[in-house]
Amino acid sequence: MKQIAVIGAGTMGNGIAHTFAQSGFTVKLIDRSEETLEKAILTISNNLDRMVSKGILSEDEKFKTISNIITYTDIKDGVVGCDLVVEAATENVALKMTIFNQLSQICDHDVILASNTSSISITQIAAQVVHPERVIGMHFMNPVPIMKLVEIIRGYSTSNKVTKIIMDLSVKLGKTPTEVNDYPGFVANRILMPMINESIETLYNHVAGVQEIDTVMKLGMAHPMGPLxxxxxxxxxxxxxxxxxxxxxxxxxxxxxxxxxxxxVMAGKLGIKSGEGFYDYSESKKAEKVSKQFN
Structure with missing residues (x-):
């Protein structure tokens, strides 16, 4: 494989593009929004700068990584000549079905089609595609350039050949691929999401506050980050x-x-991406933290 297309330039998409580009692949990063693509390249550049400052990468390696990424706003232009397409759009069933239906019509039949879905059935997605044996799940963890795990999800029709290719490719990316079967939530989220949901129930039932719940799980269960x-x-x-x-x-x-x-979610309190969730991530809060550090 030489050329990889990544559909979706959000948090997961730009992380996946970064990872492939850093490993020497030509990456075609596709998103309908030019603004999102520009933001993605800036994010990748900033993340690479941090790696350079820590001695993980050289300036030359940073330049090569950025130069390996080409952006597109048209999916048909972006997937031309690619050996693998990784869909990393929003976790929405209808949207993913539409994308894979489109990919089935414009990609050659030997192009492997992967979804970064964290819960949606690969078998359901593959039903939109001619030659469903080439459809597979590649569930990367966030932040993609740092986290080692990739859940490799076989749909009902996914071939052994495609599975081996994607498992081997994941190793080349410096990841640890783990093969799982196609059930809702797979392994990671089938275990993680009920824990997060129960943590929210604990808060909802006034058993303890946000920081208290997270402290119990961090110090009592050795989790690096609390569930909330x-x-x-x-x-x-x-x-x-x-x-x-x-x-x-x-x-x-x-x-x-x-x-x-x-x-x-209905109130728009989505976490870091919206500036507020269970914690406050607003600019005023950041300024307050900086002020406390110097006073």
Whole structure:
């Protein structure tokens, strides 16, 4: 594989593009919004600068990584000549179906089509595609350039050949691929999301406050980040979407989203991306923290 297309230039998409580009692949980063693409390149550049400052990369390696990324606003132009397309759009079933239906029409039949979905059925996605045996899940973890795990999800029709190619490719990216079967939430979110949801229920039922809940899990369970802080980092809208997928898939009330989570998402309190979730990430709060450091 030489050329990779990544569809979606948001948090996961730009992280995936960064990772492939840093590993020497030519990456075609596709998004409908030119502004989102510009923001993505800036984010990648800033992340590379941090790696350079820590001695992880040289300036020359940073330049090569950036030069490996080409941006497109038209999906048809972006996927031309690519060996692999990785879809990293919003966790929305209808949107992903539309994208894969389009890819089926414009990509050659030997192009591997992967989804970075964190919960949606690969078998369902593959049903939109001619030759569904080439469709597979590549669930990267955030932040993609740092986190080592990639969940590799086989759909009902995914071939052994495609699975091996993607497993080997993940190793070349410096990742640890772990093969899982196609059930709602796969492994990571089937275990993680009920814990986050229960943490929100604990807050909702006034058992303890946000910081207290996170402190118990960090100090008592040795988690590097508390579940409520982690939910903010993932995005509360994403958490809600994943829980809804699992609830619909399993018909089990243990996956039903907490009413507090539903209300926060409706109110636009999505976590870091909106500036407020269970914690305050606004510019005024950042300024307050800086002020405390110097006083």
């Amino acid at each position: 802080q982690l939910a903010d980092f993932i995005g509360l809208d994403v958490c809600l979407s994943i829980l809804n997928v699992m609830y619909d898939g399993f018909k089990n009330p243990k996956y039903a989203p907490c009413p507090l989570l539903v209300n926060m």
